[in-house]
Amino acid sequence: MANLVIDPLALGCIANTSKRRKIKNLFLWTLASLSLLAIVGPAVWIIGQLFAKVAHGWRWSVLTQVGSGLGGGLKNEIFGSLLIVIVVTAIAGLIGILSGMYLAEYANGPLGGALRTASEVLAGIPSIVLGYVGYVALVVHFQWGYSLGAGVLVLTVMVVPYITKTTEVSLKQVPTSYKEGAAALGIKNSLILRRIVLKTALPGISTGMIIATAIAVGETAPLLYTAGYSQSLPSLSLTHHPVGYLTYAVWTFYNQPSAVAKQLSFDAAGILVFAVVMLIIASRVVVAMTQKHSEFQ
Amino acid sequence: MNQSIAIDHNPSPRPAWRLINIKSISGVAALIPIAALIFTTVILFIEALPAIKYNGLGFLIHTGWRPGNFYVNPVTTNGIAHPIGASYGALPLIVGTIESSVLALIIAIPVSIGAAFVIVEKLPNQLSQTIGLFLEILAGIPSVIFGLWGTLVLGPYLARDIFPYISHIAPNVIGFRFLKGNTGHGEGLLTSGIVLAIMIIPIIASTSRDLLRQVPRFTREGGKALGFTDWETNRWISLPWIRTGLIGASVLGLGRALGETMAVAMTSGAVLGANPSNAFLPMTTIAATIVSQLDSALTDATGLATRTLAESALLLAVMALVTNLAARMLVRKVSSTALPVGRGI
Numbered sequence: 154m155a156n157l158v159i160d161p162l163a164l165g166c167i168a169n170t171s172k173r174r175k176i177k178n179l180f181l182w183t184l185a186s187l188s189l190l191a192i193v194g195p196a197v198w199i200i201g202q203l204f205a206k207v208a209h210g211w212r213w214s215v216l217t218q219v220g221s222g223l224g225g226g227l228k229n230e231i232f233g234s235l236l237i238v239i240v241v242t243a244i245a246g247l248i249g250i251l252s253g254m255y256l257a258e259y260a261n262g263p264l265g266g267a268l269r270t271a272s273e274v275l276a277g278i279p280s281i282v283l284g285y286v287g288y289v290a291l292v293v294h295f296q297w298g299y300s301l302g303a304g305v306l307v308l309t310v311m312v313v314p315y316i317t318k319t320t321e322v323s324l325k326q327v328p329t330s331y332k333e334g335a336a337a338l339g340i341k342n343s344l345i346l347r348r349i350v351l352k353t354a355l356p357g358i359s360t361g362m363i364i365a366t367a368i369a370v371g372e373t374a375p376l377l378y379t380a381g382y383s384q385s386l387p388s389l390s391l392t393h394h395p396v397g398y399l400t401y402a403v404w405t406f407y408n409q410p411s412a413v414a415k416q417l418s419f420d421a422a423g424i425l426v427f428a429v430v431m432l433i434i435a436s437r438v439v440v441a442m443t444q445k446h447s448e449f450q
Numbered sequence: 451m452n453q454s455i456a457i458d459h460n461p462s463p464r465p466a467w468r469l470i471n472i473k474s475i476s477g478v479a480a481l482i483p484i485a486a487l488i489f490t491t492v493i494l495f496i497e498a499l500p501a502i503k504y505n506g507l508g509f510l511i512h513t514g515w516r517p518g519n520f521y522v523n524p525v526t527t528n529g530i531a532h533p534i535g536a537s538y539g540a541l542p543l544i545v546g547t548i549e550s551s552v553l554a555l556i557i558a559i560p561v562s563i564g565a566a567f568v569i570v571e572k573l574p575n576q577l578s579q580t581i582g583l584f585l586e587i588l589a590g591i592p593s594v595i596f597g598l599w600g601t602l603v604l605g606p607y608l609a610r611d612i613f614p615y616i617s618h619i620a621p622n623v624i625g626f627r628f629l630k631g632n633t634g635h636g637e638g639l640l641t642s643g644i645v646l647a648i649m650i651i652p653i654i655a656s657t658s659r660d661l662l663r664q665v666p667r668f669t670r671e672g673g674k675a676l677g678f679t680d681w682e683t684n685r686w687i688s689l690p691w692i693r694t695g696l697i698g699a700s701v702l703g704l705g706r707a708l709g710e711t712m713a714v715a716m717t718s719g720a721v722l723g724a725n726p727s728n729a730f731l732p733m734t735t736i737a738a739t740i741v742s743q744l745d746s747a748l749t750d751a752t753g754l755a756t757r758t759l760a761e762s763a764l765l766l767a768v769m770a771l772v773t774n775l776a777a778r779m780l781v782r783k784v785s786s787t788a789l790p791v792g793r794g795i
Contacts, residue, residue, distance in 0.1 A: 174679055174682070175679065177679075177681070178679040178680060178681045178682070181681045182567075182568070182572070182680065182681060184564060185563075185564035185565070185567050185568045186564075186568050186572070187564075188560070188561040188562075188564035188565045188568070189565050189568055189569075189581060191561045191565070191648070191651065192561075192565055192581060192584050192585060192588060192651060192652075192655065193581070193584050195588065195648045196584045196587050196588050196591070198599070198603070199591060199595065199596070199599045200587075202599065202603055203595070203599070247479075248479045248482055249479075251475060251476040251478075251479035251480070252476060252479040252480035252481075252482065252483070254472070254476045255473070255476035255477050255479065255480040256480060258473075258476075259473055259476070259477065260480065267484070268480050268481070268483070268484060270775070270778060271483050271484035271487050272480075272483035272484075273774070273778060274487065274771060274774045274775060274778075275483045275486055275487050277702070277705045277706070277709075277770050277771070277773070277774035278487070278490065278709070278767055278770055278771070279708070279709025279710070279711065279737055279766055279767070279770050280709070280711060281709070281711040281737045281740050281741050281763070281766075282490065282494070282709070282740075282763045282766055282767045282770070283490065285494075285740060285744070285759065285760065285763045286489070286490045286493050286494060286763075288744070289493055289494075289497050289756075289760065290489070290493050310482075310483075310486045313482065313483060313486075314483060317480075317483070343471055343472045343473075346472060347472070364590075367590045368590075370592070371590070371591070371592025371593070371594070371595075372592070373592065373593065373594045373711075373712045374593075374711040374712055374737075374741055377741065378744055400592060400594045400712075403592075403594045403595065403598055404594050404597075404712065404716075407598055407601070407602065407716075408601075418598065419598075422594075422595045422598055425592055425595060426591060426592075426595060429587070429590045429591060429592065430587060430590075432590070433583070433586050433587055433590050436586075437583065
């Protein structure tokens with residue numbers, strides 16, 4: 154791997170006069186520093202602009218009214234998004250943690266490789282494709298209609314790979330000596346996994362869960378043709394009752410001529426960004442807290 | 451009396467419930483992604499089959515998206531019912547998808563490498579943590595919000611202040627003509643490419659940053675000892691060291707850009723049958739077409755329109771599959787560092 158043969162072009166560098174190289178050095182580092190602006194700039198611009206728009210036309214009734222036509226509030230979407238995200242996080246969390254456990258503890262060799270690759274590739278399938286398949290298979294063929302069940306299923310399939318991956322990685326970071334110590338005490342394998350390995354890996358797993366939640370909150374394409382849209386508060390039935398959600402409001406209202414509708418689009422976007430930023434900060438807090446109490450490092 | 455004590459030499463097999471242990475439960479869970487992958491591909495293929503038969507190979511090389519006349523009785527060709535005059539060509543969508551993604555890569559790769567160099571080499575820990583937070587936020591902002599910002603804020607700004615300038619300074623020679631002429635209203639290839647670039651920078655930048663941190667100290671010090679400047683050490687020692695991982699991360703970013711839906715649907719103009727004469731004018735991609743056309747496709751009683759969308763989705767899924775598999779195989783072959791999943795967080 155280590156390729157220690159120095160490129161002849163690189164030796165040409167050294168042969169150059171040193172002043173020119175120093176200037177070039179300074180110039181390129183300045184350029185590279187500017188690229189940090191391409192990261193910080195858009196993030197600040199998007200959040201700042203959105204905050205300005207939301208603050209400009211904010212009314213509290215947005216949170217307390219359900220939608221009506223192109224006006225009203227976002228209560229139905231907020232509750233819909235919450236419901237979808239809670240159900241998805243619960244189901245995907247269970248599946249993702251279990252499959253991450255399998256990949257970390259039991260799956261070595263070609264089978265493990267195949268399962269791992271399948272999970273990673275699934276995360277790379279465009280969300281609109283998954284949404285379309287959900288529409289064809291669940292909404293039309295299984296006759297669920299636009300429904301909570303269809304939306305949740307598609308979204309679950311989308312976020313499971315993230316939880317699987319973070320679970321696998323954090324389980325593998327648990328020191329072998331923990332497991333050996335427990336085994337030396339005569340504890341059964343399955344109990345070691347549950348009581349010792351899982352417990353140690355918990356912070357990593359929770360970070361993965363939080364990130365998956367953030368993704369589930371912000372998805373639009375897989376829900377448009379599976380969860381549908383409804384202006385009434387979501388019902389708990391899994392089929393035949395469409396559910397409203399925040400990203401739908403952003404996508405549908407932004408190009409309406411009415412100023413009220415446009416404002417609803419900004420408000421929904423503002424709530425979404427607030428939720429995502431809070432989730433990201435939460436994941437950082439989890440990491441920071443556990444690093445403080447961690448026994449290693 | 452023949453008293454015999456029944457001695458069980460052959461212990462009864464474990465009762466069925468004993469088989470339900472943590473290994474088998476988690477094994478079933480681990481099969482779900484592969485099952486979902488197969489299910490997705492099979493459903494798409496079955497749904498798309500009539501459209502594949504009807505549209506033929508011309509689907510890949512023809513221009514023009516004509517659903518036909520829905521209001522007269524459908525006719526049947528080769529056993530497939532279709533509205534009169536239906537003919538689909540996906541060439542502009544395919545070209546638009548590839549152009550916008552490649553443009554995004556061209557912008558994102560240098561920016562990501564530069565940023566990763568600075569984060570690893572120059573910034574104090576506290577500051578690089580902060581930049582890391584911004585990378586995560588950028589990766590976490592929902593794509594529909596990138597679209598909202600792109601179409602309402604960035605697009606108009608570019609069309610007013612930047613595009614006329616670019617169009618003015620671009621040389622009028624072959625190879626640069628796509629930057630000449632009508633600068634449009636901010637919905638088009640260039641705007642989409644820039645928005646996509648911002649969306650994939652977190653994937654490439656955070657992977658390069660993590661890889662750069664693994665470059666051994668001794669190797670870098672060797673460069674210093676030869677009289678390299680800081681930049682030259684990075685350019686000629688660190689960069690070759692992380693090259694494969696960087697290519698893998700870029701291909702992963704490409705995969706995400708190819709499949710990005712909402713942001714492109716909102717910033718590209720999503721105009722079907724568009725044949726933009728330059729990079730400033732509205733275009734569309736496969737993903738944007740699926741999301742914006744499904745509603746109207748549902749009004750085709752023969753179902754050919756939705757099946758054609760399924761064919762497009764299949765095409766997109768194959769493109770994403772190939773890029774993803776390529777990226778992962780490339781990286782796995784040479785490095786133990788695995789690529790991040792999906793959005794790179």
